[in-house]
Amino acid sequence: MxxxxxxxxxxxxxxxxxxxxxxxxxxxxxxxxxxxxxxxxxxxxxxxxxxxxxxxxxxxxxxxxxxxxxxxxxxxxxxIATDPSIIIIQNGKRTPRYQKLEKFLEAVEHNYPHPKNREFWRLVYDIGQEFYAMHGQYYATSSRLKKYLSMASFFPLLFKFQRYLRINTLDFIKDFYGEISKEYMQFLESQVLIVAQAKLKEVNFFTAALSLGYTFNETHYxxxxxxxxxxxxxxxxxxxxxxxxxxxxxxxxxxxxxxxxxxxxxxxxxxxxxxxxxxxxxxxxxxxxxxxxxxxxxNNYQSSFMLYMTIKSNKKFEHHYQLIEDKVFPHTLSNALFVSFSDESDNVISPQGCYSVTASIHTDLRWWENKADYRQKKEELEGILLKSVCDILDIKKEEIVHHMAASPKTFQRYINRSxxxxxxxxxxxxxxxxxxxxxxxxxxxxxxxxxxxxxxxxxxxxxxxxxxxxxxx
Ligand SMILES: Cc1cc2nc3c(=O)[nH]c(=O)nc-3n(C[C@H](O)[C@H](O)[C@H](O)COP(=O)(O)OP(=O)(O)OC[C@H]3O[C@@H](n4cnc5c(N)ncnc54)[C@H](O)[C@@H]3O)c2cc1C
Known part of the structure; x- marks a missing residue:
């Protein structure tokens, strides 16, 4: 057996x-x-x-x-080591998420100047470094006793980060920064969403700090x-x-x-x-x-809508972009698209001279259950996302060799989850x-x-x- x-x-x-x-x-x-x-x-x-x-x-x-x-x-x-790990594009401003704190701070200060930026991002950085240095936590749920005993292994972590565990990130940011622009708030919001899968007001600042700070560690293609x-x-x-x-x-x-x-x-x-x-x-x-x-x-019924593209282009693209628009896209939960390109030297995933592109945005899986308007909604969103990616990253129509989309329903069909x-x-x-x-x-x-x-x-x-x-x- x-x-x-x-x-x-x-x-x-x-x-x-x-x-x-x-x-x-x-x-x-x-x-x-x-x-x-x-x-x-x-x-x-x-x-x-x-x-x-x-x-x-x-x-x-x-x-x-x-x-x-x-x-x-x-x-x-x-x-392949990726640094910057992401280029965030918002209103024409490009902010590279460099691994080195100082280099990243320079870019943030240039695009979203604020006297408290250094202190904020230093804190985000330090929480991440201190968290990754901690060991010994484990989580058991097979019995109530085992669960309580395992929770004790988190006491050092809870003790160290208690200030940040109790407060939601929106309140923390307001206390910390005072007023900040809607644009900068969206910049922070969209980065937390891709890691924590939740909005600033729903997550504590400890979770947000780990989400905002993951790019201070090594990332790879x-x-x-x-x-x-x-x-x-x-x-x-x-x-x-x-x-x-x-x-x-x-x-x-x-x-x-x-x-x-x-x-x-x-x-x-x-x-x-x-x-x-x-x-x-x-x-x-x-x-x-x-x-x-x-x-x-x-179950929060959260899911993704995907756009896949093969493009043939002489332009040089970074590995990852986050494109932040002003308004939430229709049939989605977000105004931010995450777009990844294959490396130009990678001829396994894409033929020479071509890029394989995967783009995703958050959606609610329940919005894709109605058979009557499914096709029309899927085509509509595919078109909107395609336009947004092409406009912002300057991709011409004739450079697109192939494109297709996937909805939560597609994920259910293939990998048994929506x-x-x-x-x-x-x-x-x-x-x-x-x-x-x-x-x-x-x-x-x-x-x-x-x-x-x-x-x-x-x-x-x-x-x-x-x-x-x-x-x-
Ligand atoms: C759009 C998107 C972008 C993301 N980007 C990133 C990223 O860049 N970096 C990152 O670290 N994470 C990213 N994530 C998150 C990450 O991909 C997931 O958290 C992770 O892959 C989930 O892994 P899992 O172990 O839960 O397995 P799953 O990915 O859920 O895989 C489960 C597997 O089980 C199979 N299966 C299910 N039921 C059965 C059955 N009954 N019999 C046989 N097989 C079965 C399915 O077919 C599937 O292959 C992203 C997620 C999404 C949706």
């Missing part, structure tokens, strides 16, 4: 599966799609290759979580597309089952039976990388279903309310961006690290 069946090959599933396999446990990784990586995969459509969602690798740095886990698996990715990370991580695994969807899971006395459309597989333990909102559907057992029901209220970006790290959704990597049901575990710790490479990998600690592996 298999020791660990891992369902789903996103960041969480692939990394825990590769880790367990490397440690000698019999592990099988199941993925519904032909491509590994879920939101962070790379897919091919009509011969064109695109990153599905994630485009930036954060946390691959000495002493940081992603590098630690890759090292344990024995995987060394092919990367992945050569060949993000999907290469998953192929690399799982390369020496003995059992990776692509195009294999787990449809139901039976819980028996001492083990589980996983069903696909044409076979049954027995496993002692299961690690689910499906979202906390979808996982309950895999079981018939009422006790297990009830466990998942209690987390339904965390809620994207994980659980927003709001003041309401903080520990101890967050689902854990262990559960009260023996043998069922979770990894991914809807359980501890958070979304994105570093957030999901913190959960993987937590799980290996809880499993004592």
């Amino acid at each position: 298999i020791e660990y069946a891992v369902v789903g090959s996103g960041i969480g599933g692939s990394s825990i599966a590769a880790y367990l396999d490397a440690k000698g446990y019999e592990t099988v990784l199941f993925e519904k799609e032909p491509y590994l990586g879920g939101c962070s995969s790379t897919f091919i459509h009509k011969g064109y290759r695109y990153n599905t969602g994630a485009t930036t690798l954060a946390g691959y740095q000495e002493g940081h979580i992603v590098k630690n886990i890759f090292d344990e698996i024995g995987f060394k990715p092919e990367l 992945v050569i060949g597309g993000m999907g290469k990370l998953f192929d690399g991580m799982t390369a020496s695994m003995k059992q990776v089952r692509r195009k294999t969807q787990i449809t139901t899971i039976e819980s028996l006395d001492e083990h589980f039976v996983l069903h696909t459309n044409n076979e049954c597989i027995e496993a002692k333990n299961i690690i689910l990388n499906s979202t906390i909102y979808q996982s309950g559907k895999l079981f018939r057992n009422e006790k297990i279903k009830n466990y998942y029901k209690r987390y339904e209220k965390l 809620q994207l970006g994980g659980n927003a790290i709001t003041m309401k959704n903080f520990l101890p309310k967050l689902p854990g990597n262990d559960t009260p049901i023996d043998g069922i575990y979770h990894v991914g961006d809807t359980v501890y710790a958070a979304q994105g490479w570093p957030g999901v990998m913190l959960g993987v690290d937590n799980l290996r600690r809880l499993l004592h592996v």
Whole structure:
């Protein structure tokens, strides 16, 4: 019998599966799609290759979580360091997010001058550095006692950052800066949204500081597309089952039976990388279903609308842009678009002379459920976003070789989830309310961006690290 069946090959599933396999446990990784990586995969459509969602690798740095886990698996990715990590464009002003604080401050001061800028960004920087230097926290949820004991491991963190944990970021900014322009507020708002997945008024300043400050750490471009990370991580695994969807899971006395459309597989333990909102559907057992029901209220129905483009151009583009417009785009939750370009030397993801472009914006998945106007809305938004990207980045119509869009419905069809970006790290959704990597049901575990710790490479990998600690592996 298999020791660990891992369902789903996103960041969480692939990394825990590769880790367990490397440690000698019999592990099988199941993925519904032909491509590994879920939101962070790379897919091919009509011969064109695109990153599905994630485009930036954060946390691959000495002493940081992603590098630690890759090292344990024995995987060394092919990367290009990205500095500046993002160019933020707002009203024609370009603000590069340089890794060095002083260099970035110069750009901010030029575009959004304020006497308190230095003090503000120094604080953001210091909170990040102090946080990444802290170790020892873990989160267990399999019993109330274990949960309370694990919460004690956060006391040093809570004690150190208590001032910033209690206050929402909007109030903090008003207290700190006094009045600031609407433009600068939007600049801050849109950067927090892409990391914390929530608005300034919903998140405490500690979360906002980590979100605003992640670019002070190393960020990387992945050569060949993000999907290469998953192929690399799982390369020496003995059992990776692509195009294999787990449809139901039976819980028996001492083990589980996983069903696909044409076979049954027995496993002692299961690690689910499906979202906390979808996982309950895999079981018939009422006790297990009830466990998942209690987390339904965390679902914020937030998702992404995507624009994928291949462009042939002699112009030089940076890897990542955040384009901030004045008004919220129709059918979306935001006025900011995140746009990523492949590296001009990367001929794996895009033919020579071409760029593969992935652009995303926040939306509400419920707005895409009505069949009657779905097509029309999708085409309308695709056109609006295409125009915005082309106008701001000066891309001519004749340079566009191919483009297409994806809605929350598209994500549901391919990777079995329409809620994207994980659980927003709001003041309401903080520990101890967050689902854990262990559960009260023996043998069922979770990894991914809807359980501890958070979304994105570093957030999901913190959960993987937590799980290996809880499993004592
Ligand atoms: C538009 C967008 C842009 C982003 N940009 C970045 C970025 O630049 N950098 C960053 O760090 N993060 C980014 N993120 C966040 C990051 O991509 C996600 O938090 C992360 O990829 C989620 O990983 P996960 O482990 O939760 O797995 P998921 O990505 O949710 O993958 C789960 C996998 O499980 C499979 N699966 C589900 N159910 C079954 C089943 N029953 N049987 C078999 N397989 C199943 C799915 O097909 C899928 O492949 C972005 C997210 C989005 C949506």
